[in-house]
Amino acid sequence: MLVKLSMSGLKSKLKDYLVLLVGLVISVSIFYMFQTLALNKAFIESNSVISSIQFVFHAGSVLLAIITFFYILYANSFLMTLRQKEFGMYMMLGAKKHKIMMLMFLETMILGIVSLVIGNAIGIGLAQGVGQLLMKQLEFTAGGYKAFYMPSLQITCLFFLVLFIISAIMNTLKLSRISVLQLVHAESHTDRPAVKGIMTVVTAVLSIILLAIGYWAMFNMETLMQAGIIIALITTTSGTYLLFMTFLPLMIGRLKKNKKRNEKGLNSFTYAQLSFRVNSLTKVLATVAMLIALGAGAITAGMGFQNNVMVTVNGFTPYDMVIHQPTEQEQAVIDTITFISKQQYRYKVDKKYVYYVKTDLEQHPPFAPYGVGRDSFGQYKPITEAISTGVVESDNWNDALRLIQPHYLYREQQVQIVDEQKYNQLQAEESSVIVGVSDDFLAHKEKWAQLDKMQAAKYNLSEMVLNSKYASYHMMHGFSSGTVFMGFFLGIAFLAMMASSLMFKILSGATKDISRYQMLHKIGVRRERLVRSIYKEQFLVFLFPAIIGVAHVVLGMKMFSFILRNPYDRIWVPLTIFAVIYAAYYFITVQMYKRIVLPSK
Amino acid sequence: MQAPVVNIQDVKKVYGKSGANQSYALKGVSFSIQQGEFVGIMGPSGSGKTTLLNVISTLDKASDGVIKIAGVDISKMKSGQLADFRSQKLGFIFQDFNLIENLTVYENIALPLSLQGVPSRKIGPSVQKVAATLGIAELLQKYPAELSGGQKQRTAAARALVHEPAIILGDEPTGALDSKNATSLLEAMTNLNEQHGVSIMMVTHDAFSASYCQRILFIQDGELYKEIRRTSTREVFYREILDVLADLGTQK
Structure with missing residues (x-):
């Protein structure tokens, strides 16, 4: 009879129960989602650049558990406030207290188990959906990531079951301590605004220090x-x-x-x-x-x-592309890319030297790094230092030339700068290098990949060492x-x-x-x-x-x-x-x- | 003679859609209340007295007829205008007090003034004055939960009065009070009416409360059934009321 009554009471407050249920379901599913990562040791260790990632996840688990714990306790005390007036009425009409306590306990547990089941189902769905979406967006194949992961499911069920039992016990205990009158008048009671004192000041200071x-x-x-x-x-x-x-x-x-x-x-x-x-x-x-x-x-x-x-x-490197001796195929790909700046430098190669033309370098000065220490990382600007003919001795120019001439080319030769006249007289194989900065590096990803492939084939190198x-x-x-x-x-x-x-x-x-x-x-x-x-x-x-x-x-x-x-x-x-x-x-x-x-x- | 504070003509209220299931809560009621009157509305449950009050207080719309309060026809107003009208021209005292329990007594009373945009410096004196009139000046800093029923209802009365409305509407204001508190509230209301010229209309089913009024309208089955005026002492009036109520009871 009492169960029937309480079911009808439950119906009358369906809106509140729905809010409560949604809250519980979400916390369960989030907890599960987190655990699919935290417990999948193989996955996180092989996919992170942070060395102590396992530890970070442990710490995160503890934090999430604490937050969830308070959240569940609060949610269940809300359940209590939903029911207390009605329970008070039953008791006034002669229902035995232990029966009411039993009812409260059962209600908390049933609600908990229902939200656990729904929450896990949603959690699996979410992990699957979010996981897939992110992998697609990030072009990342998360090998080993499992949206349905048994250890996570187990730990989630265990954790929440314990939480629900604790809060069911707490609700029941609370109920056992209050009198019928307090229950009946529960709603007319209003809380008072906070009272301030010296303790407030102390805690305020403490919070700042912490x-x-x-x-x-x-x-x-x-x-x-x-x-x-x-x-x-x-x-x-x-x-x-x-x-x-x-x-x-x-x-x-x-x-x-x-x-x-x-x-x-x-x-x-x-x-x-x-x-x-x-x-x-x-x-x-x-x-x-x-x-x-x-x-x-x-x-x-x-x-x-x-x-x-x-x-x-x-x-x-400041250049999106550095290509020596572009083939026709390569040139075709290059032509489809929009560049902010694109330079071509002529050079000739013999047994001892690589000869660059002075006027080429002067008219279109190549990039060189500048600045000192850690801040200098990634700072490049066109070189301003004057250049003289002969073997390059200036560090700046060496740096700049290193950027346009990768290490796997012409290992034996030194770089020499020559003027136009001498260059034309040189009896050596003529070649050139194209360097360029595109309007948007990421937008042309596929083309860079194509070029890299062609280059690798051209020099018979692995793509990784192309640099x-x-x-x-x-x-x-x-x-x-x-x-x-x-x-x-x-x-x-x-x-x-x-x-x-x-x-x-x-x-x-x-x-x-x-x-x-x-x-x-x-x-x-x-x-x-x-x-x-x-x-x-x-x-x-x-x-x-x-x-x-x-x-x-x-x-x-x-x-x-x-x-x-x-x-x-x-x-x-x-x-x-x-x-x-x-x-x-x-x-x-x-x-x-x-x-x-x-x-x- | 001045224009009446409340003037209603042939007011009807129909519930249900047009068709077989219509029921008339008010079947054409007409009466008026003059400035400074203390009028009671009585009738058995289901007679339409609460509907009448709701219609006059603009919380509900009449199906037909004209309702003028302080000379203004409210039947054509939109809901926003009605809200403004309520906040300026009407004061309410409800059976269940309807105080806001997270505001102090002072703040509760001040609320209608704040809502009308009265500057803060003018609010204080007005609240003090009305609180003194109703004998709750000592309680201003308390919260409703700390008050007795009678004190709560005085606070409600003060709130109803503070913005000097055209009329105060009471919906069973003594309904939730014990006889001592009820008497003291009714005396306070009489005092407001007699000393300060406040117009009051009060719905009640309690003959004792009604006996404080100057005039009583009896309603039955959505129609005005009878009207009596107080001519001598309250005790005599009380007996007259009981007689009418007895009539009402036996008539069926």
Whole structure:
């Protein structure tokens, strides 16, 4: 009988249950997705340029487990608040307490198992879909990556079963401690705004110190190595949580304190909504900030590794193409490419020397490296130093000529510069070299490959030793695409998890807000004004974690500086992508919230 | 004589689509309330009194007829205009208080003024004044959850009054109060009406509450059934009301 009753109660709150179920399902599927990578040791080790990648994934697993743990606990306490009034009523009508507790336990477990089954199914689907998509986009064949991976499935089931049992027990225990009266009146109870004290100041300072240590560890990742990862993980995470717990209530209090602002239009209501939520929001928002940091961070790192390919490749040589003695076939391919600059240098070769024409080199000075130390990497500009005839002695000119004459050609000969007159008199085989910089290296990938193939055939060399820009691109791309894949894959997973936890938090409280909005409607607040108030309130909720999360990303990228040439190269691209996704997500949440709380037109 | 605060002519409200299943909640009701009156609306459940209140309070649209409040015809207004109209001309007191529990008493009362864009410096004095009138000046910094039912309803009354609406509409304002709190609220309302000239219209099913009014309209089956005026003491009026209610009961 009681089960039947509780089923009907469940139906009446279907909307809330759906929100809860979606939240649980997403967290299960993300966890699974993460584990398909983390547990597939062979795959990640063979596809990463980061030596301690296995360790990074272990650390990530721990972090994700912690976040998931709190998320599940919170979700299940929400389940409890959904049910308590009804359970109180049953008890008032004479239902035995242990029966109710049994009911609560069963409900938590059933919901957990259902979400585990659906979540794993979705997780497998997602891993498959995202994996395939990324491999296609990155031209990366992830050999050994399995979307359906048994060890991951096992660990996910085990982890969540334990979590659900813990939260079922906690819900049941909680239920056993509260009286019938408390249950019946559960909904009329309102929480109070935060009280501030000396402890707040202490924790605020502590949070700043922790964050500072975390950032320091990330800045010095090169020397700290694995210890750095552990230090950064612990301090940044705890620092973020403390920061939100102390500063967020303070800031919203500030907003409310300004009497003039507070008493303008609906502001008092908007801020009150925030300040009453802030206590339950702090932890969720801190979680969201961490997930933003991890998600956007993973994508940024992935993109960083991807950009790094071209940065490095461009560092090896300024020319997209260097071709000696172009054949007709080669010339045909070259003609189809658009060049920004293309030069041809004539030369003659005899037993001892390679002769270049002075006027050729003067009229179209070749590129030479400039600058000193690490910063000089990849810096080239046309050589300005004057050149004299004879054997080349200037270092700059030697460097410049080395770029247009690969090491496998004319190993025996020295380079000599001659004037036009002498060149014409030379009794030697005449040849030439074409060097060029195209409008877009990546756009002509296939043509470079073609040229490389022809060149390799011409000199009977392996394509790898050609030393062309394409050859180094091919090699670098092979090195980093695995890491890029992991970065994007995890980034997408973390951002999805972030989205679900924030949405869950906002929507799970929404039913309680219905009456407030209805009341405001009754006393004559225009619908547009209510909508504006919602936009404003949610904007602030979305804003804080975004700021902290992005700060973590921007500062955290520094830790890759020992492996990436320039971790901040084009960092605005992933950040813009993130901003767009986040904004879209903000609008969707507001729309959903509006549909729940606003009276229908 | 001044224009009436509320003037409704032949107001009808039909539920259901045109066809067999139509039911009339109001079958053509006409009456008016003068400035400064304290009018009660009574009737058994299902008589249409709540519908009438909803129609007057612009929360619901009449199917037919003319409704003028403070000289303005509200039947042709759009929903946005109606919201503005409610916020400026009407004050509400609901049975279940309808306070916003995450705002302090002060903020709750100040809300209608804030919504109208009254500058902050003018809000303070207005709130203080109305709170003093209703005897809740001490409670301004508390939250609704910390108040008794009576205090909550006074807060609601203060909120209904603070922007000096044309009329205050009460929907069973004493419904959730015990007799002591109810009496004190009714006395406060009478005081507002008599000392401050506030017009009040109150729907109630409770004869005791109704006896504080000056005039009572009885509604049955969507029609105006009877109207009585208070001519002598409240006690006498109370008995008269009971008599009418008894009539209403036996008539069927």
